[in-house]
Amino acid sequence: IGGPTLIRAAAKNFEHVIVVVDPEDYAPVAEALARGGCDRAMRYRLATEAFAHTAAYDAAIVGYLSRRETPEAQPSPWPAYYAAVHRRRLTLRYGENPHQSAAFYLDREAPGEPAVASAEVLQGKPLSFNNLVDADAALELLKEFEACAAVVVKHTNPCGVAVGGEDLATTYRMARACDETSAFGGIVALNRAVDPAAAEALAETFLEIVVAPGFDEEARGILAKKKNLRLLQIPSLGEAPEAWRRGGLDLKKVGGGLLLQDRDVALFAPEGPRVVSQRAPTDAEWRALHFAWRCCKHVKSNAIVFATAQQLVGVGAGQMSRVDAVRIAALRASLPLEGTVVASDAFFPFRDGVDVAAEAGATAVIQPGGSRRDEEVIAAADAHGMAMVFTGMRHFKH
Known part of the structure; x- marks a missing residue:
């Protein structure tokens, strides 16, 4: 006192x-x-x-x-006043564009999670505003997986994701194969330490950043030849405190104010996913649907992804029309679509998106449900012999 x-x-x-x-x-x-x-x-x-x-x-x-109107009252989830003190870590060369000035500040209240803010820069040019935003997006998606995983991001949208390859190098090449063109100049996040084989794979194309929980000495030597490549080392995701898995806050600045919300850490409604089609997914389709749903959650809305159980195949991001997102995801696919599954971050307002997905070769769909035309959309899945699963939880991302 x-x-x-x-x-x-x-x-x-x-x-x-x-x-x-x-x-x-x-x-x-x-x-x-x-x-x-x-x-x-x-x-x-x-x-x-x-x-x-x-x-x-x-x-x-x-x-x-300020969470309570009186000392005895039950606390509100949201205080009447929100104040925070952040400390500047970096003054950046410029912001999102060269005519904008920018700096990077640290959150004193962060829950100790593996994060770009606490990453150690081992190599490369100073981080830019866009580098930090993209690396954060890649790391947030990477946190969805416990198996060996690789994520490739461009302009905050994933253009490649893979899990469960025989080693890290294979897993990364699987992720890159989703969209080799977009992966050029991308940001890569890995949840295993980089060994020489993985370093050789990473060195095969131009990348801006690699985020990983470690780089062995020989791998560092290989990647040192890429002098502009930034290497960021984070703690192992498996060894991190559990507090970050419970969420925290997501902040968005708008003119004259600040929007606060809980971070989107859940996957499904409490009752879990439910089958709504005549045909239930096969075991292989279930695995693919779970993987696709985790990926889709991190794509800008309207979002559609095609995927297998281990690999992202096509991405339709940031579209104003959901059926167009399906078309773009199919068009951008570099890998075969036959036998893939589709994930949609929000409900299908009409059956046309399901029709296009079926024509492309998808056999199962996962989506939140909740449209006034759900019955029509389910009927489309049944007509194509597709399995359809409702998650009961939407994952818009703006």
Whole structure:
């Protein structure tokens, strides 16, 4: 009690007082004192950190108190006031475009998850605004899988995903095969340490970034020849604290305000997926449907994907019409569509999307359901001999 007041008072008087709130500063301050004292620049920096520390403390208090109208009331999920203090990690060359300035700030309240913000840069040019956004998108999709997995992202949309290859190199090549053209200049995320064979595979084409939980010495030597390639090392996903799997907040800035929502960490409605067609999926189709659904969740809406049990085959992203998303996903497929399954991030408003998917060679569909024309859409699946599964949960992504 009274601690924040003392810290603020000391910080205000930084010309004559040294205030230290971060244990990381103990050693530098001790060294400075041994040399005769902290100079004005150091005292100013320490005072700034002290005010940031007390601001974060006050933000936590107001966030807690403003969830209740009275001390005895049940807390609301959302406080009346939202305040947060972020610390700048990087000043970036520019923003999304060269005429925009930008910086990268760290979230003090992040739940300790493997993240781009905490990644160690092992090699390559400084990270750009777009690099950080794309690497984050790739890593978020990678977190959906426990088996050996590879993700390729371009402009935040996956253009290749694969799981369960015989080794990491094979799994990455499977992911890249989904769309070799779009993979050029892409961002790759892997959930296994990069060995020499995987490094050779990664070196086969131009990439902007590789994110992985490790790179062995020989792999580093191979990838060092790609001097502009950025290597980001993250903690192993399997060893990370479980807190991040429970979510956290997703923030979006709009003119004059800030939108907050829970992160989209669930897959299905509580009752689980249910078969609505006359024919149930085969075991192989079930595996493919689960994989496709996890991938589709990370594609910009309207989103459609074709997939097998181990490999993304075609992606239709960001379309205003769902049937056009199906057409584009089929058109962009570099691999055979016969025998694939289809995932849709939201319901089919008409049967036409299912008809196009069937014509392309898909045998099963997974979607949330909930359209006024669900019966018509299910009838289309039955007419084509397709299995259809409702998830009861939509995954729009804007």
